C-alpha cells in the first residue's frame with residue numbers, strides 16, 4: 001500500500017453530493033488490521049480512530065503509535081476522535097497530529113480546554129472537529145462552530161460499541177444543522193453521526209441531515225463490502 005502525504009484542506013476535498021463512509025478501525029479485526037485496511041481502502045472516505053482514556057469513557061482505546069502505523073498503510077485521511085478528560089486533551093491533540101492524524105475531534109464537554117485543543121490542531125496544520133455525548137445539550141457545541149470543519153453527534157452512550165441508536169439521535173442532528181445554519185457554517189462543516197449505524201438507521205440519519213456515518217460492524221461485518229458501499233452512496237441526498 002502507498003504511504004500518505006499530508007496536505008491541508010482534507011475536509012474541503014471530501015465529496016459533499018453523497019453520504020460519506022467513515023470506517024471505525026475499532027470494529028476491524030484487530031488481529032488482522034493490515035488485511036482489513038487493505039480490504040477497505042478503496043471505499044474509505046475517512047478512517048475513524050477512537051481514543052478513550054477510561055475516565056471520560058468506560059474503556060481504554062488506541063494510542064499515537066497505532067495512528068503512526070496506520071498512516072503508513074493508507075492514503076486516506078485519518079480522523080481521531082478524542083474521548084478524553086479536559087486536562088489531557090491539548091497534549092493528546094498534539095501527540096495524535098504528530099503521529100499522522102489529519103483531523104482531530106474533541107468533545108464540547110471539554111469546554112475551554114477543548115477550544116484550545118481546536119486552535120492547537122489548526123496551528124499544527126491539521127483540521128479540527130467537535131463531538132457531543134448523547135446526553136449533552138446540542139447548544140453546548142455552539143462556541144466551537146466558528147472554528148471547526150466537522151461536527152459529530154454520538155447516537156449511543158459514549159465508548160461502547162454494538163449499541164442501538166437512541167430515539168433522540170435524529171432530532172439532535174436536525175438541531176445541530178440549525179445551529180450550523182445560524183452560525184453561517186452549514187456549507188463549511190460536515191455533520192457526522194457516530195454510534196448505532198445499522199442498515200435501518202442510516203436512511204433515517206441521512207434524512208435528518210447526517211453527511212457521514214461512522215461504520216463499524218455494518219461495514220466490517222459485511223461480506224459484500226462493495227455492495228454495502230454502493231447502497232450507502234445511493235441513499236437520497238438530504239432534502
Ligand SMILES: O=C(CO)[C@@H](O)[C@H](O)COP(=O)(O)O
Nearest residue numbers: 024027161162163195216217
Ligand atoms: O464508537 C463507536 C460507537 O460508539 C464506533 O466507532 C464503533 O466502531 C461502532 O461499532 P458498531 O456498534 O457500529 O459495530
